[in-house]
Amino acid sequence: MEHHVRDLETAQIWARACNDLVHRVVGLFPDDFAGVCQLPQTPDDPIKTAVAELERCVNDLGFVGCNLNPDPSGGHWTAPPMTDESWFPLYEAMVELDVPAMIHVSVSDNPSFHHTGAHYLNADTTVFMQLVQGDLFARFPNLRLVIPHGGGAVPYHWGRYQGLALRLGRPPLEEHVMGNVFFDTCVYHQPGIDLLFRVIDLDNILFGSEMLGAVRGADPSTGIAWDDTKRYVDNAGLSERARRQVYEGNVRRVYPRLDARLRERGR
Amino acid sequence: MEHHVRDLETAQIWARACNDLVHRVVGLFPDDFAGVCQLPQTPDDPIKTAVAELERCVNDLGFVGCNLNPDPSGGHWTAPPMTDESWFPLYEAMVELDVPAMIHVSVSDNPSFHHTGAHYLNADTTVFMQLVQGDLFARFPNLRLVIPHGGGAVPYHWGRYQGLALRLGRPPLEEHVMGNVFFDTCVYHQPGIDLLFRVIDLDNILFGSEMLGAVRGADPSTGIAWDDTKRYVDNAGLSERARRQVYEGNVRRVYPRLDARLRERGR
Numbered sequence: 001m002e003h004h005v006r007d008l009e010t011a012q013i014w015a016r017a018c019n020d021l022v023h024r025v026v027g028l029f030p031d032d033f034a035g036v037c038q039l040p041q042t043p044d045d046p047i048k049t050a051v052a053e054l055e056r057c058v059n060d061l062g063f064v065g066c067n068l069n070p071d072p073s074g075g076h077w078t079a080p081p082m083t084d085e086s087w088f089p090l091y092e093a094m095v096e097l098d099v100p101a102m103i104h105v106s107v108s109d110n111p112s113f114h115h116t117g118a119h120y121l122n123a124d125t126t127v128f129m130q131l132v133q134g135d136l137f138a139r140f141p142n143l144r145l146v147i148p149h150g151g152g153a154v155p156y157h158w159g160r161y162q163g164l165a166l167r168l169g170r171p172p173l174e175e176h177v178m179g180n181v182f183f184d185t186c187v188y189h190q191p192g193i194d195l196l197f198r199v200i201d202l203d204n205i206l207f208g209s210e211m212l213g214a215v216r217g218a219d220p221s222t223g224i225a226w227d228d229t230k231r232y233v234d235n236a237g238l239s240e241r242a243r244r245q246v247y248e249g250n251v252r253r254v255y256p257r258l259d260a261r262l263r264e265r266g267r
Numbered sequence: 268m269e270h271h272v273r274d275l276e277t278a279q280i281w282a283r284a285c286n287d288l289v290h291r292v293v294g295l296f297p298d299d300f301a302g303v304c305q306l307p308q309t310p311d312d313p314i315k316t317a318v319a320e321l322e323r324c325v326n327d328l329g330f331v332g333c334n335l336n337p338d339p340s341g342g343h344w345t346a347p348p349m350t351d352e353s354w355f356p357l358y359e360a361m362v363e364l365d366v367p368a369m370i371h372v373s374v375s376d377n378p379s380f381h382h383t384g385a386h387y388l389n390a391d392t393t394v395f396m397q398l399v400q401g402d403l404f405a406r407f408p409n410l411r412l413v414i415p416h417g418g419g420a421v422p423y424h425w426g427r428y429q430g431l432a433l434r435l436g437r438p439p440l441e442e443h444v445m446g447n448v449f450f451d452t453c454v455y456h457q458p459g460i461d462l463l464f465r466v467i468d469l470d471n472i473l474f475g476s477e478m479l480g481a482v483r484g485a486d487p488s489t490g491i492a493w494d495d496t497k498r499y500v501d502n503a504g505l506s507e508r509a510r511r512q513v514y515e516g517n518v519r520r521v522y523p524r525l526d527a528r529l530r531e532r533g534r
Contacts, residue, residue: 070379075344077379112337112344117396117431121420122389129384149427153388153420159456160416163482163493164384189426195462215430226430 003041004074004109008049011040015053023061031265034258035063036102039090041072043079048089058097064257066094068101068145070127075110075119082127083134091140100144100182100254103127116215124152128181132165132173137180144180144254146206150187155199174201182254184208185229185246188215193232206254207233207247270308271341271376275316278307282320290328298532301525302330303369306357308339310346315356325364331524333361335368335412337394342377342386349394350401358407367411367449367521370394383482391419395448399432399440404447411447411521413473417454422466441468449521451475452496452513455482460499473521474500474514 003011019037026033037057039050057063068090071077080086082103094101105115105123113119124147137143147154154161161173170176183200186208187193196205213227224231233246252259270278286304293300304324306317324330335357338344347353349370361368372382372390380386391414404410414421421428428440437443450467453475454460463472480494491498500513519526 077342077344077377079379081379110344112346112348112397113393114396114400114431117399117428118389118393121392121424122385125388125392125420126380126385129381130379132384133381149424153392153423156420156423156459156462157388157416157454157456159454159459159486159493160482161384162486163455163484164381166484166487167482187424187426188430189424189466191462191465192423192426195423195458198458199456215427215434217430217433219426219429220433226426 002074003069003072003106004043004076006042006044008040008042008045011042012049012053015040015050016056019053019057019061019063023057023063026062034255034261035061036065036067037061037063038067039069041069043073043076046089047087051089051093054090054093054099055097058099058257062257062261063099064255064261065099065146066101067104069106070103070123070130071105073109074106075108075113077126081130081134083130083136088139091136091143095140095142098142098256100146102146102148102184104148121149121152124149125154126152128152128154128161128177129164131177131181132161132170133168137177141180144182146182146184146254148184148186148208150185150192150196151183151200155183155196158199178204182206182250185233186210186213186227187232188226188229190232190235193229193236197236197238202242202245203250205246206250269341270336270339270373271310271343273309273311275307275309275312278309279316279320282307282317283323286320286324286328286330290324290330293329301522301528302328303332303334304328304330305334306336308336310340310343313356314354318356318360321357321360321366322364325366325524329524329528330366331522331528332366332413333368334371336373337370337390337397338372340376341373342375342380344393348397348401350397350403355406358403358410361411362407362409365409365523367413369413369415369451371415388416388419391416392421393419395419395421395428395444396431398444398448399428399437400435404444408447411449413449413451413521415451415453415475417452417459417463418450418467422450422463425466445471449473449517452500453477453480453494454499455493455496457499457502460496460503464503464505469509469512470517472513473517 022035026035108115108119209229210227293302375382375386476496477494
């Protein structure tokens with residue numbers, strides 16, 4: 001949070017405090033939660049300053065993944081694309097620790113971008129295209145990135161991305177990006193979820209939901225919370241096998257440390 | 268084009284030359300084309316410097332609309348939201364002339380954003396959310412804006428926008444924004460077009476296609492060009508009446524000067 005504030009020391013103390021709080025919640029409710037850490041990013045400091053906190057959270061606190069902000073400037077997009085080697089020290093640590101990152105921006109400090117209504121979705125779309133343009137997973141074949149909000153604009157424009165990959169001389173998306181990139185189900189209406197499952201391979205979809213989400217509130221015509229995504233997934237016409245894959249199998253594959261925690265608990 | 272280059276005189280000469288060329292093509296093929304103008308925008312000059320070119324194109328050349336760039340900085344998003352009053356001189360001219368604007372960015376001068384793969388779609392999404400946050404159409408009830416690429420990420424996340432409008436204390440989208448905002452059909456695969464028609468009211472969808480589009484090339488599995496959007500619309504299961512509305516009726520309603528030109532030619 002507040003990554004755009006240019007103060008590394010505060011960012012580090014804040015990340016540590018928040019991650020310790022997450023750890024405490026996980027300790028209180030170990031059957032319900034596993035920890036994923038925030039990283040102390042700022043717009044001016046190299047990503048390697050965040051590696052120690054990732055290592056602490058995974059090695060000492062038992063966390064299973066992290067959140068990575070592709071735009072620490074908060075809506076000014078001053079960082080290089082995520083395929084740039086300046087990001088590599090973190091990717092090396094992630095691969096070493098075998099944890100994925102969710103790619104999710106923080107606040108918008110740019111009046112053009114509403115945070116949940118524009119900045120979040122733009123970031124998803126932007127990073128996906130950076131990955132199509134680049135060749136990051138040739139360098140890091142075991143790196144795994146989760147793009148939230150059902151992939152931003154990507155599944156709705158899947159034909160565009162297939163065509164762009166071809167024009168840029170890249171392999172088909174299935175071979176080039178989708179071995180390492182996963183979309184969640186945080187899409188808040190039935191037609192959107194239906195499109196996601198129609199377009200994106202089942203192996204690449206992870207169940208995601210909200211506790212107290214950014215789009216809090218209920219559809220007045222139905223009384224159902226917008227972000228009650230399980231309802232949409234349940235109504236997407238999936239087989240029982242597909243449902244299990246989305247709700248559990250894929251998540252355990254992408255987050256192997258979560259899988260190990262669950263196995264330890266006999267699940 | 269090249270709006271991010273900070274040279275108003277060159278921008279004006281260039282816009283004039285391009286619009287004159289469009290006018291020449293329309294004169295050669297009057298049954299096929301009607302003119303829509305580019306505007307000489309730069310990041311540093313007020314939008315009123317573009318009004319004279321709009322007036323020239325509509326009054327002298329018979330153009331029926333314009334293109335408006337919400338981010339003349341080319342990917343740095345330094346302009347205020349499109350609901351800001353600094354944009355109003357152009358809106359006043361558009362209303363006076365009864366012409367709509369397509370809201371479409373130009374190049375991306377920011378290495379984070381691929382132009383067609385990120386910047387275009389982000390701009391669509393960003394401006395839609397600016398319109399949800401603001402109250403522009405209370406001030407300009409006859410202003411009409413076309414958002415290309417099927418509305419960016421918006422139809423895929425329609426539940427999110429319905430929920431955000433409610434949370435922000437705005438009227439339902441149908442009353443608040445969708446009386447004045449229209450999406451085109453430049454979505455390059457069947458599932459995307461199907462979602463568009465499932466979610467967005469038929470009155471708000473205008474047929475759009477490409478001649479030589481940014482996503483040139485054909486799907487190798489079918490041999491069909493990605494941007495051959497008529498094929499997708501034809502296969503969307505629309506009634507004959509709905510098809511006529513999307514291909515012609517809505518466009519003539521949103522672009523009344525096109526309607527007048529067609530009537531003059533007995534169409």
